[in-house]
Amino acid sequence: MTVTVTRTTVPEHGIVRYASVGGLELEAGGYLPDVTLAYETWGTLNADASNAVLIEHALTGSTHVTRGDTDEPGWWEQLAGPGAPVDTDRFFVVSINIVGGCYGSTGPSSPAPDGAPWGSRFPLVTLRDSTVAEARLADQLGIRSWFAVLGGSMGGARALEWAITFPERVQRCAVISVGAASTAEQIAFAQAQTLAIRQDANFKGGDYYGGPFPEDGLALARRIAHITYRSAAELEGRFGREPQAPESPLQGGVLAARGRYQVESYLDHQGNKLVRRFDANSYIAITEALMSHDICRGRGPLPETLARSGARFFVAAVDSDRLYFPAQSRELAAALPGEVDVHVIEAPIGHDGFLTEIGQLGRQLRAHLSA
Numbered sequence: 001m002t003v004t005v006t007r008t009t010v011p012e013h014g015i016v017r018y019a020s021v022g023g024l025e026l027e028a029g030g031y032l033p034d035v036t037l038a039y040e041t042w043g044t045l046n047a048d049a050s051n052a053v054l055i056e057h058a059l060t061g062s063t064h065v066t067r068g069d070t071d072e073p074g075w076w077e078q079l080a081g082p083g084a085p086v087d088t089d090r091f092f093v094v095s096i097n098i099v100g101g102c103y104g105s106t107g108p109s110s111p112a113p114d115g116a117p118w119g120s121r122f123p124l125v126t127l128r129d130s131t132v133a134e135a136r137l138a139d140q141l142g143i144r145s146w147f148a149v150l151g152g153s154m155g156g157a158r159a160l161e162w163a164i165t166f167p168e169r170v171q172r173c174a175v176i177s178v179g180a181a182s183t184a185e186q187i188a189f190a191q192a193q194t195l196a197i198r199q200d201a202n203f204k205g206g207d208y209y210g211g212p213f214p215e216d217g218l219a220l221a222r223r224i225a226h227i228t229y230r231s232a233a234e235l236e237g238r239f240g241r242e243p244q245a246p247e248s249p250l251q252g253g254v255l256a257a258r259g260r261y262q263v264e265s266y267l268d269h270q271g272n273k274l275v276r277r278f279d280a281n282s283y284i285a286i287t288e289a290l291m292s293h294d295i296c297r298g299r300g301p302l303p304e305t306l307a308r309s310g311a312r313f314f315v316a317a318v319d320s321d322r323l324y325f326p327a328q329s330r331e332l333a334a335a336l337p338g339e340v341d342v343h344v345i346e347a348p349i350g351h352d353g354f355l356t357e358i359g360q361l362g363r364q365l366r367a368h369l370s371a
């Protein structure tokens, strides 16, 4: 594929911007014309464009990594910013909404060429496809090679895919809370989530933008996902068998009227919260992209695939993660050429620890970015 390199004025900081990156021939055979990528930046690109860092968001994240011109806190608020481990006084930090998303990039709710939302017609987009689109944005920003690409969970998968697809363009790569490929179990959990949405009567094959929306299905998908993001110990310690007072799980007379346990109320809340900020089709599109995660696809065995990259790697895992097991991160690190430490994030919470344990992760990352 030929990419036109266009040097543009460096955009202002902390405001979502939009770049048109052209049409995408997709790995699975489809075509997505006129792709738009939403992105935010922080800091200043230096004269030789050698200080650029790409932060890739996880499944339901947005471009808003940290506050910029606005005061709205980001999802890695203490990790990036002035003086932070990803120091925006030193680095030009970029974050891009994934293709298929609902935070500004082209996704199922975007207008197709006929003006109606893509809906059921939105093509299957893999993480590799998104990386190709992001490389075009990097070209437009004048970034030939990233000082570092980093992310957690799906963000880590995107970072790893960057390092392998464009080895000459990634100098450091931080792969946090994810392995080299989505495992059978991760695909299985993902399928239960996408089916929860697809089986909502309001889903209508994905063509629901006139409303009503498949909110029940999306909320159920989030409940399933959220259980996998938290450890059994965290749920037990936090909620145990407590009722959601004044409700009582053993009162109400009939099954349909019984009160909830606290943990049920908590999951209801998590589901409803996502419904208020996320599009159901995007949830499916991005989840399927994550299912596609496999850096070896079409490339060969893991060590050979990883050897394509000359990047310095940082691999980290949350010790209590029951979705992306630390063993999968160790397996990735063992297959990388040279010595690679697996940094352990000690957190009882489970997978979401990569979002909540910023202190530990920040110290480890600061050292990696300073070396």
Ligand SMILES: CC(=O)SCCNC(=O)CCNC(=O)[C@H](O)C(C)(C)COP(=O)(O)OP(=O)(O)OC[C@H]1O[C@@H](n2cnc3c(N)ncnc32)[C@H](O)[C@@H]1OP(=O)(O)O
Residues within 6 Å of the ligand: 060, 061, 062, 064, 075, 244, 262, 263, 265, 266, 267, 269, 270, 273, 277, 352, 355, 356
């Ligand atoms: C515009 C945007 O939002 S951009 C996207 C930003 N989000 C992302 O990037 C995704 C990444 N972030 C996340 O997944 C989460 O925010 C995390 C992992 C960082 C933290 O998870 P949280 O849900 O905030 O934390 P936690 O598990 O402690 O849940 C707290 C919530 O549960 C609620 N809760 C706790 N117990 C109960 C209960 N028994 N019943 C009902 N609700 C309960 C709290 O009131 C709180 O509600 P609130 O978030 O509306 O204030």
Ligand SMILES: N[C@@H](CCO)C(=O)O
Residues within 6 Å of the ligand: 058, 059, 060, 061, 152, 153, 154, 229, 352
């Ligand atoms: N809870 C996070 C982590 C997923 O890996 C999210 O919703 O994006």
